[in-house]
Structures are given as structure tokens and as C-alpha cells.
Amino acid sequence: MQSNAKLKHLFNPDSIAVVGASRHPGKLGHVIMSNILRAGYKGKLFPVNPAGGEILGLEVSTSTDNLPVPPDLGIITLPREKVLTAMEDLAAANVSAICVITAGFRETGRDGFELEMAMADLARRKGITLLGPNSLGLVNTENGLDATIAQASPAKGSIAFFSQSGALCSAILDWADGENIGFSKFVSLGNKAGLSEADVLEALGDDPETKVIIGYLESVDDGEKFLRKARLVTEKKPVIMIKAGTTQSGARATSSHTGSMAGSVVASTAALRQAGIIQVHDLEALFDLARAFATQPLPEGPNLTVVTNSGGPGILAADACEGAGLHLARPAQKTLDILSEALPPFAAIYNPIDIIGDAKADRYRVTLEAVATDEFTNAIMVLLTPTASAEIEETAQAVIEVAKDCDKPIFACFMGDERIGPGRDMLLAAGIPCYGYPEPAIRAISAMHAQYSWRHRPFPVEVCFRRDKGKAERLIRKSRKIGLKELPFADAMDMAMAYELPIPETRLVRTSDQAVRAAKKLGYPVALKIVSPHIANRSDVDGVALDLHTPREVRDAWLDITTRTQRKRPDAYLAGCLVQTMGPTKAREVVVKFTQDPQFGPLISFSLAGPSAEVLKDISYRLAPLTLQDAQDIVREIKSFPLLRGARGEDPVDLAAIEDILLSMSQMASDFPDIQEAELNPILVNAEGALVTDLRLTIG
Incomplete structure (x- = not known):
């Protein structure tokens, strides 16, 4: 180094x-x-x-x-x-x-x-x-x-x-x-x-x-x-x-x-x-x-005040604010009183503050002086369109002079080209960013507020979960010794237990008779799932049967699943089926994965199971090791998060249970760079907790 x-x-x-x-x-x-x-x-x-x-x-x-x-x-x-x-x-x-x-x-x-x-x-x-x-x-x-x-x-x-x-x-x-x-x-x-x-x-x-x-x-x-x-x-x-x-x-x-x-x-x-x-x-x-960033202080909050001589650009700025995570500030009563007295009757004193098209430099100055001391304003954007009455260079000078005594970031948006050129050059020379459109100015303000939030974020809390690392090492060594690239299901579930992941009672069976005996021992209802090292996604072969209540249903499901899989994937080796206790009722299905990136190491992903991830790519990502904040953010970042929080009267799921699983997987990924890929799919989660029903581990 x-x-x-x-x-x-x-x-x-x-x-x-x-x-x-x-x-x-x-x-x-x-x-x-x-x-x-x-x-x-x-x-x-x-x-x-x-x-x-x-x-x-x-x-x-x-x-x-x-x-x-x-x-x-x-x-x-x-x-x-x-x-x-x-x-x-x-x-x-x-x-x-x-x-x-x-x-x-x-x-x-x-x-x-x-x-x-x-x-x-x-x-x-x-x-x-x-x-x-x-x-x-x-x-x-x-x-x-x-x-x-x-x-x-x-x-x-x-x-x-x-x-x-x-x-x-x-x-x-x-x-x-x-x-x-x-x-x-x-x-x-x-x-x-x-x-x-x-x-x-x-x-x-x-x-x-x-x-x-x-x-x-x-x-x-x-x-x-x-x-x-x-x-x-x-x-x-x-x-x-x-x-x-x-x-x-x-x-x-x-x-x-x-x-x-x-x-x-x-x-x-x-x-x-x-x-x-x-x-x-x-x-x-x-x-x-x-x-x-080089010329302006960081805004201490997301509240922006827009001063404009034209309603249209003000509306564009308002739209851009919403998409950038900023808010249009509501001016303090003191500011409103000053503006009511100083501006024409037809001016809009609420944000965006529209000082109307005949505004000259003095009107911009008095408005900016009032806004600069407004307690609810964190940043200011000055919009100017080159109307017949506009005093472009004088307005630029007014902005420059107000900015000298203002501890808030001030951005200018002088729209146009030839006429506004001298004013734009004055502003840039004075260290005030000047843009041709509202959107890039809003993006800059948003980025600066994000930087302020980053510097003032809570101290990251790293979590080290209990695990039996020695047992996990033995399982990986065993598979490597016999030349397997994927851990057998029984070993994968033992790995899950080594990392204290919540898993259902499960039996691997090779015949329908064994399936019935396993179901009786586990207690009905049960689920039946095909097992094959060549089939990554059981839904591709319709290889899952749920909520089986009787021996006859288990036998029929065994015949259906194995026959269908052999027909759809004649190349696949069938190791048998899993018999599992049924997961929690009214549960959402989520997926946690990690892969080893060649540059940055373990990359963890989170999504809902099904089309939202597979087709719409509604997936969030973080690199291991995860902090507690990372685990919370990765869950809340997906667009489908409202479904987990509870939508249309449904109960919210246990988010802390999902976060615990993410942190455990982060620990596993950090402990074993030899694990090239791991997938928990699906994880069933409801208001009472979460259950990992399947785990695949691929080793390098």
C-alpha cells in the first residue's frame, strides 16, 4: 500500500x-x-x-x-x-x-x-x-x-x-x-x-x-x-x-x-x-x-425555496423536487409578511415564489433577502427567463450580493442562451452554479443534501452472529473432497443450522413409501419438493406440492412431481424429494442470495419471490459485510416493500426476522469466500417470523 x-x-x-x-x-x-x-x-x-x-x-x-x-x-x-x-x-x-x-x-x-x-x-x-x-x-x-x-x-x-x-x-x-x-x-x-x-x-x-x-x-x-x-x-x-x-x-x-x-x-x-x-x-x-460542491455549502435539510419570474419553470422545478427527494419549503410567517408587502398583488408568495414576468432586479433582491433568512429554507434556487422586462446582469449582481451574506447554498437557473450569457458568466465567476434548466440544478441540490445526510448518519453498527464455523468448514471440506460443486441438500440444511437460520423440519426421501412415513413422523400437513442438482428453480418443472393432508395425497404428489420432472428434464439426475412441515400461513415469499463478485467480494441481494424479481428486476443489493443499517435499507429499498409493510389491511411481516437472516447470510459470505453462490428461496415470512424452506450452496 x-x-x-x-x-x-x-x-x-x-x-x-x-x-x-x-x-x-x-x-x-x-x-x-x-x-x-x-x-x-x-x-x-x-x-x-x-x-x-x-x-x-x-x-x-x-x-x-x-x-x-x-x-x-x-x-x-x-x-x-x-x-x-x-x-x-x-x-x-x-x-x-x-x-x-x-x-x-x-x-x-x-x-x-x-x-x-x-x-x-x-x-x-x-x-x-x-x-x-x-x-x-x-x-x-x-x-x-x-x-x-x-x-x-x-x-x-x-x-x-x-x-x-x-x-x-x-x-x-x-x-x-x-x-x-x-x-x-x-x-x-x-x-x-x-x-x-x-x-x-x-x-x-x-x-x-x-x-x-x-x-x-x-x-x-x-x-x-x-x-x-x-x-x-x-x-x-x-x-x-x-x-x-x-x-x-x-x-x-x-x-x-x-x-x-x-x-x-x-x-x-x-x-x-x-x-x-x-x-x-x-x-x-x-x-x-x-x-x-466546490462553491456552495451543503444544505442542512431537504427544503428548497424557488424564486422565479415565470410560472412554468417554477412548476418544472417543483416536479423535479419530488423526483429528487427534496421538498418545497413553506415560508415562515415572517417571510410571508415581507413578501406580501414587497411584491405585487398578483405575485405568488408561496413556494415556488412567482414574482411575475415584469420583475426587475430590485424585486429579485428583496425576495432573495427575505428567503435567505427564512428558518424553513435549506437551499435557494433563482429562476430567470429573459422576459422583455428582465434585467439580466443586474439580477445576477443581486444574486451575487445576497449570496455573500447567506450561509445557505444558492443556485441559479438562467434559462436561454444569448441574452442571459453575460449574467450566467457573472454568476459562474462569483462561484454560484448557473444552469440552463431546472432539472440539473435540482439534481445537484439533491446530491448535496445526500452528502450532508451521509456525513451525519448514525455510526454504522456491525453485527457478528453466533455460528458453528467449524461445522461449516467440515461440510464444505467434505463436498470438496468428493468433487461436488453444490452441497447436497442435507449438508446445505446442516450449514443453515450452523448459522442458526430458521428452517422447517425436513426429510430427504427416495421413494413414495419413505415420503408417507416421513410425513407421518413430521405431522400433517406437509410439502413435497423435487431434489436435483441440475434444477436450480423448481417452478421450472412445477416440482412443488403444498398442503398435503393424507398419505394418499403424498403418494399422488410423489408420482406427479417425479413423472413431470423426468418428462421436462430427462437430463436431470433426481435425488428424490423433500418432505417438509408446512410453513406459516398468510406468509409472503422472499428471496435472499449472495454471489462472489470478482472485484468487490460477496454481493447480497434481496427481493420478493416470483415475477417482481425475475421479470421486473425489483431487487436490491449490498456488499457484505452488512451493517445493521444495510440490512434495514436493503429490505426497504425494493419497490414491492409496501407489500411487506402491510397493504390493503393485511398484517405487516416480521421485518426484523428478515434482517436477521440477511445478517446471518452476510456472516456466511464473509466467512467463506469459497462459497461462490448461495440462495435461500423461498423464505416464508409473516407477522410471527420467518422460515427458510430451501437453501442452495455452490462452492468454488
């Missing part, structure tokens, strides 16, 4: 050696040199090239052996086959950090992968901080360091950006230059042979010049480390990210781009949420939020 002390020489080097420096303007080694000098870097800069001579007014060293002083940072722009040797030479020169610009490593196949692993091994053995390969470089505007091969140099600001895509970095630098967005740090991770997103995230979290961290992720190499670091950072400052590779096509493109394996979409989404990271899906939203 890279410490922030080791990253010091990457971001704040006193000396830099550019290995592969070139006097030809089109070469990467020349672009790097030019950018470093143009940005105003004050440290020592050493171009290295066997040809010697002079580059951009600096004397060239023919090798790293004869550098005047050991460099803090070495930047390599050589062809791929020369990179490892150059790293060895820099290591011999006692370099502290290396950035490899060169591409053509793991993303190109086996030879490139092996070369990259050799580079990573060298960096680890020598204690060198390695950025890249396949990196665009890095920027630290605080000390004038622009060690990139990009054409545009970023302005100074309080937003830090990191990305795995160098080309995207280059495009964003160019776009930010046109939008007057400044950065504190800018890092292109490349293939992450050394520094990972978790290392950079940790460093940026401790950076005093950075208020907001934004990033572009394609893959995460160590999901647990990333989550651990991210949780610590989001306690201090907002982190906003785009996660690429969220479709099957995108995942394939991610692998070919960086040679990284992508995890599942739902796992990465759950990971970002549990770490307190704000996920967006396009670059426009990324920078909309970054600008808002």
Missing part, C-alpha cells in the same frame, strides 16, 4: 528527470518537457537522452548515471521494450517516484502483461511509487507541475480529478479550459501497475487544496481496499464518479482497453453507494455536481 508520504515526491517533486526527452516537437518527450516548463515548475528539470545536447534551453544528460542530483520523479516516454531498463536505471539513481507514459502493456496481451508485472515487481522491491504505465501524466496546480502529454494545461481550482483513461483526461482538460473550470490535482492512472484508484483517492482526501474529488473508473483491482479508503474520504469531502463498463459491451471494451476484469454492474453500484460515493452516468452531470 502506498502511503501519502510516498506520494509526496510524485505530486511535489523537487527534481524531475524526463527519460526519453526529445528536441522534436511532435515527440512525447518534447511535449512533457514543454508542458512542465510552460506551467511554471520551479524545481530542477533534467532531460535524459543518449544523444546529449540541449532541449528547450536545458542541458541534456546522456544517461541517468550522470544526473547532477538524484531525481524525486522520473518520467519515462521510451518505447515499450526499453521501459524496464529505464526503470532499473532510475532505481539505481535513487528515484522516489516514476510515471510511465508509454503504452502497450497488459492491454495488448500476454507479453505486455508479463512486462508490466516485472515493472510492478521492481517498483515494490525498490520502494518506488509507480504511476502507469499507459498514463497521460499528472498535474499539481499548487506548485505549477504539469507533467502530462495533454495540449491544454488546467487552471488552478479546488476540484481534483483522476481517471483510468488517458484520452478522456485529455478531452476533459480541453473541455474544462473552455468552461473555466480549475483543478487542484489531475491524475491519469493508466494501467495501475503501481498506484491504484484507492491510493490516489486517499491522497486526495488529505489534500488541503482539494474540496471535491471526481473520477472515472473502469475497474477496481482491490475492491475491499477501495471501499475502506473511500469511506474515510467521503467523511471529509464529496467524491463523485462515473463508473464505466456498466453494460456487457462496456465490460468487454474495458477489458480490451486496460486489460482489467470488470465486476458486475450491481456490485459496483452497491459499492459506490455503501462507500458514500455519488455515482453519475455522464460527464455533464459529473462537472455540474463538481462545480456545485
Whole structure:
């Protein structure tokens, strides 16, 4: 793990050696040199090239052996086959950090992968901080360091950006230059042979010049480390990210781009949420939020007041509020009294506050001054449409002056293009986010309120359930020894008992006579279920018979189930049937599963049984280990939750019983990474409790 002390020489080097420096303007080694000098870097800069001579007014060293002083940072722009040797030479020169610009490593196949692993091994053995390969470089505007091969140099600001895509970095630098967005740090991770997103995230979290961290992720190499670091950072400052590779096509493109394996979409989404990271899906939203977080305080509540000179945009804002989890504040009586006296009779003094179309700057000012001190308002949005009476620049100035003495976030939405341009530019220059439509402004306010709630959430309570871990280990070892990928049902139910899951009395039987004897011993009524390692879902073969009250019903059900299964799945091995005591009456059926995600580990899911999950995908997800709050949230997050809470006069189910099962499964998933997949389906739950009627466990 890279410490922030080791990253010091990457971001704040006193000396830099550019290995592969070139006097030809089109070469990467020349672009790097030019950018470093143009940005105003004050440290020592050493171009290295066997040809010697002079580059951009600096004397060239023919090798790293004869550098005047050991460099803090070495930047390599050589062809791929020369990179490892150059790293060895820099290591011999006692370099502290290396950035490899060169591409053509793991993303190109086996030879490139092996070369990259050799580079990573060298960096680890020598204690060198390695950025890249396949990196665009890095920027630290605080000390004038622009060690990139990009054409545009970023302005100074309080937003830090990191990305795995160098080309995207280059495009964003160019776009930010046109939008007057400044950065504190800018890092292109490349293939992450050394520094990972978790290392950079940790460093940026401790950076005093950075208020907001934004990033572009394609893959995460160590999901647990990333989550651990991210949780610590989001306690201090907002982190906003785009996660690429969220479709099957995108995942394939991610692998070919960086040679990284992508995890599942739902796992990465759950990971970002549990770490307190704000996920967006396009670059426009990324920078909309970054600008808002960098310039405005967090709203301490969800209550928004909208001031507008047009009713239509006010209605759009109200609609957007409801969808974003915000509320239109009801102004305090004192505020209403001020507005009643100051505004025309036809103005709407309730929220949205419509000061009508002939409003000039003075009317905006008096309204905003009243709202700024309103005790029920947590955030303010100023809407302006360019009516014939609108004083656009004067209104922008009024907003700026009110914002100076206001401790609440203020957002502007100046709708239009050419006429509102000067006012929009004034607002942005003064640090007030200005949008062209209400919806992106509302999304930004909602995200900021979510960040406030995240920082003020209750301390997470981790729960460790009692279990017989030794017994569970023996069951898994037994199945592995005889080559089974799925635990036999009897062993699976023993595993459930080891984790104190509530299960019904069950017997595995192989004949109809055994089924009748088992039913008599358990007590009627009973259920009969087909058992086959090749049938994951019994409903596919109609392999369940419920509420059997007599021996004749049990025999008939046995014949029906086995015959039907053999006809529908002649390839399946039938191990027999289960005889179980019937579960609770008036019960809902729910499903709990977990699978092992390659990047983030155990991914737990929760849903109702049946079409709502299978067809409508009404499923919620969290990564193990679950906290008590996670277990509560995952149950309440599905759209079908009102059915569990009690709908149309029905009793609510025992939610605590479901949460206990989720926490037990989280414990099992964390205890045994060898369990590739587990499914409790169905779990019967009513007002009195829950019962796990079936459990499947697949081991790797």
C-alpha cells in the first residue's frame, strides 16, 4: 500500500528527470518537457537522452548515471521494450517516484502483461511509487507541475480529478479550459501497475487544496481496499464518479482497453453507494455536481425555496423536487409578511415564489433577502427567463450580493442562451452554479443534501452472529473432497443450522413409501419438493406440492412431481424429494442470495419471490459485510416493500426476522469466500417470523 508520504515526491517533486526527452516537437518527450516548463515548475528539470545536447534551453544528460542530483520523479516516454531498463536505471539513481507514459502493456496481451508485472515487481522491491504505465501524466496546480502529454494545461481550482483513461483526461482538460473550470490535482492512472484508484483517492482526501474529488473508473483491482479508503474520504469531502463498463459491451471494451476484469454492474453500484460515493452516468452531470460542491455549502435539510419570474419553470422545478427527494419549503410567517408587502398583488408568495414576468432586479433582491433568512429554507434556487422586462446582469449582481451574506447554498437557473450569457458568466465567476434548466440544478441540490445526510448518519453498527464455523468448514471440506460443486441438500440444511437460520423440519426421501412415513413422523400437513442438482428453480418443472393432508395425497404428489420432472428434464439426475412441515400461513415469499463478485467480494441481494424479481428486476443489493443499517435499507429499498409493510389491511411481516437472516447470510459470505453462490428461496415470512424452506450452496 502506498502511503501519502510516498506520494509526496510524485505530486511535489523537487527534481524531475524526463527519460526519453526529445528536441522534436511532435515527440512525447518534447511535449512533457514543454508542458512542465510552460506551467511554471520551479524545481530542477533534467532531460535524459543518449544523444546529449540541449532541449528547450536545458542541458541534456546522456544517461541517468550522470544526473547532477538524484531525481524525486522520473518520467519515462521510451518505447515499450526499453521501459524496464529505464526503470532499473532510475532505481539505481535513487528515484522516489516514476510515471510511465508509454503504452502497450497488459492491454495488448500476454507479453505486455508479463512486462508490466516485472515493472510492478521492481517498483515494490525498490520502494518506488509507480504511476502507469499507459498514463497521460499528472498535474499539481499548487506548485505549477504539469507533467502530462495533454495540449491544454488546467487552471488552478479546488476540484481534483483522476481517471483510468488517458484520452478522456485529455478531452476533459480541453473541455474544462473552455468552461473555466480549475483543478487542484489531475491524475491519469493508466494501467495501475503501481498506484491504484484507492491510493490516489486517499491522497486526495488529505489534500488541503482539494474540496471535491471526481473520477472515472473502469475497474477496481482491490475492491475491499477501495471501499475502506473511500469511506474515510467521503467523511471529509464529496467524491463523485462515473463508473464505466456498466453494460456487457462496456465490460468487454474495458477489458480490451486496460486489460482489467470488470465486476458486475450491481456490485459496483452497491459499492459506490455503501462507500458514500455519488455515482453519475455522464460527464455533464459529473462537472455540474463538481462545480456545485466546490462553491456552495451543503444544505442542512431537504427544503428548497424557488424564486422565479415565470410560472412554468417554477412548476418544472417543483416536479423535479419530488423526483429528487427534496421538498418545497413553506415560508415562515415572517417571510410571508415581507413578501406580501414587497411584491405585487398578483405575485405568488408561496413556494415556488412567482414574482411575475415584469420583475426587475430590485424585486429579485428583496425576495432573495427575505428567503435567505427564512428558518424553513435549506437551499435557494433563482429562476430567470429573459422576459422583455428582465434585467439580466443586474439580477445576477443581486444574486451575487445576497449570496455573500447567506450561509445557505444558492443556485441559479438562467434559462436561454444569448441574452442571459453575460449574467450566467457573472454568476459562474462569483462561484454560484448557473444552469440552463431546472432539472440539473435540482439534481445537484439533491446530491448535496445526500452528502450532508451521509456525513451525519448514525455510526454504522456491525453485527457478528453466533455460528458453528467449524461445522461449516467440515461440510464444505467434505463436498470438496468428493468433487461436488453444490452441497447436497442435507449438508446445505446442516450449514443453515450452523448459522442458526430458521428452517422447517425436513426429510430427504427416495421413494413414495419413505415420503408417507416421513410425513407421518413430521405431522400433517406437509410439502413435497423435487431434489436435483441440475434444477436450480423448481417452478421450472412445477416440482412443488403444498398442503398435503393424507398419505394418499403424498403418494399422488410423489408420482406427479417425479413423472413431470423426468418428462421436462430427462437430463436431470433426481435425488428424490423433500418432505417438509408446512410453513406459516398468510406468509409472503422472499428471496435472499449472495454471489462472489470478482472485484468487490460477496454481493447480497434481496427481493420478493416470483415475477417482481425475475421479470421486473425489483431487487436490491449490498456488499457484505452488512451493517445493521444495510440490512434495514436493503429490505426497504425494493419497490414491492409496501407489500411487506402491510397493504390493503393485511398484517405487516416480521421485518426484523428478515434482517436477521440477511445478517446471518452476510456472516456466511464473509466467512467463506469459497462459497461462490448461495440462495435461500423461498423464505416464508409473516407477522410471527420467518422460515427458510430451501437453501442452495455452490462452492468454488
